[in-house]
Amino acid sequence: MITIKDIASEAGVSVSTVSRVINNRPDVSEVARNKVLEVAHKLNYIPNESARDLAGTQSDSIGLIMRGIGNPFFSEMFGVIEQSMKKTKYSLAINQISSTANEIQAGAELARAKRLSGLIFMGGNFAYTPEMISVLDIPFVCCTYSNKFGDLSPEIFSSVSIDDEAEAYRAVNALIDYGHKDIAILLADTEDQSISELRYRGYCRALKERGIKINPNLVQKTTNFNLAEAYQATIHLINKEQEFTAVFAISDILAMAAIKALHNSGYQVPGDVSVIGIDGLNISEFIIPTLTSLIQPKLEIGRRTVELLLDIIEQKSSNQQIVLETELRLGESIRSI
């Protein structure tokens, strides 16, 4: 078993220098750090985390709890968070959880196991109560979502996200501006206390303000956010034989599936039907036609999430709810009628 004494002797530095490097502390020269890391690597040294944990050393680690790896938007956001973290002195401990697991519990466990300084949640729920988050005793930031259906007071949580209701409102208004009135919506559920419900509210508000009646036949649910089920849902919508000239899909995944289903049913996009999405997945820029979508500012969401969390940890900021705006990418999937 290689110990830090072996590394110190081989690298020609003190044991405390090795300890500082291994605990990722700033008070060590770049030269010494590189030397220690080189020797540690050469000797195949593995830090004993359990021992370090019990010694009570501050870990300078941030935890990221991700739910929904199947969602490519989160995969893309993960890369952004990882990039943003690289510029800091903190390391990132990632815990991927299943879609039914409790992210707060997973966060609390990771925080204890790794002596985390803070937590980032991605893919969590929109309806936390003070009781639910009471197991967390370190700062945390909800990334890409906020507490829209819960009852947390603004002082006790942080978030960086878009305003889902307002952005959906904007997407539907873009379609109305292009002359569309019979606008279908493709979503998961109208009352899920989550992203679907918020974006559905924006859809309803836009239609109402422009004097368009909501047609329940044009509100099409899909049981899941995956391509295959969204495709089937769109086929179901088409088979209702209700006139529509546009589809507002509440995510890029749903929008891409809708375009394919329309195409396979003999409809041209945007010739016969316009389709708009929200999110801005990388792939949606490379399909034919290029998807028109409201692009989430992924880089800025990631950067601001990390900045805000570190500021709270270092007591430079208190809790905040940061709201960012999307950018409309005019692709090739909507047209004026």
Added chain:
Amino acid sequence: MITIKDIASEAGVSVSTVSRVINNRPDVSEVARNKVLEVAHKLNYIPNESARDLAGTQSDSIGLIMRGIGNPFFSEMFGVIEQSMKKTKYSLAINQISSTANEIQAGAELARAKRLSGLIFMGGNFAYTPEMISVLDIPFVCCTYSNKFGDLSPEIFSSVSIDDEAEAYRAVNALIDYGHKDIAILLADTEDQSISELRYRGYCRALKERGIKINPNLVQKTTNFNLAEAYQATIHLINKEQEFTAVFAISDILAMAAIKALHNSGYQVPGDVSVIGIDGLNISEFIIPTLTSLIQPKLEIGRRTVELLLDIIEQKSSNQQIVLETELRLGESIRSI
């Protein structure tokens, strides 16, 4: 601090029953297990991992080291592995590492921290030496890749993957069968000791066997496996003004970017140029035209990876290299000429 004694007393069971439930052991009734979990949840109990680790209890945990979250193929494979694990008594500890990190080192660290019974690697390298893997003292399985460029003897490692060279050979033969002779290849590098080099070898073998000369102008590299760079690489290929009627892209991501670049340059797919991929991403079935691709048997790869690892852990099997076949999905992106 809630302890297992509190849970035992509240649930009306013995402390050892609570311990068995928390350590996920099989020797406890379903009724007792549910009761304990319910109480633990109600009391917000958080297991003390450090204490459990130091006590030396066997964790019944499998580690998954993933490199390359940006790769949607791995995201999809992750879901499959997670599903396969659910049917076992083992839990899954996931460690997502950056593209430059050493997966073996990360695996050894996770194994020690969590007292893992075994490891699954995804996105690792194809050229391990016995020295590199000597830090691992538990069974491991390379998932979706094998030791094609390394010098491990078959007794000391396990893998579940397709035969990249043979599958590329098959894809190119499919194009030749359709009458194509001027076949471009889109890849990362011809000598990367990894997937690109293996698939390039299959391309060369197919052409040679059918008497077609390899044209270096039709071997197009992209510096990265992402859409934007593959798009630019295809534009570069087109601008060489070398005649070609088909493109073999060594991944679905590259194939989708190639179709878009050809389309934007005024070429019809498959009217003017046929495009074939390998991997079978979910999204590639939903683009227009549907991508023709050799589909990796994701479900079977995941299932066999988990089965093999558990069999080795439980000493029912020794190390093996399992090779599975892809399935040709005839989409709409290639045609006979």
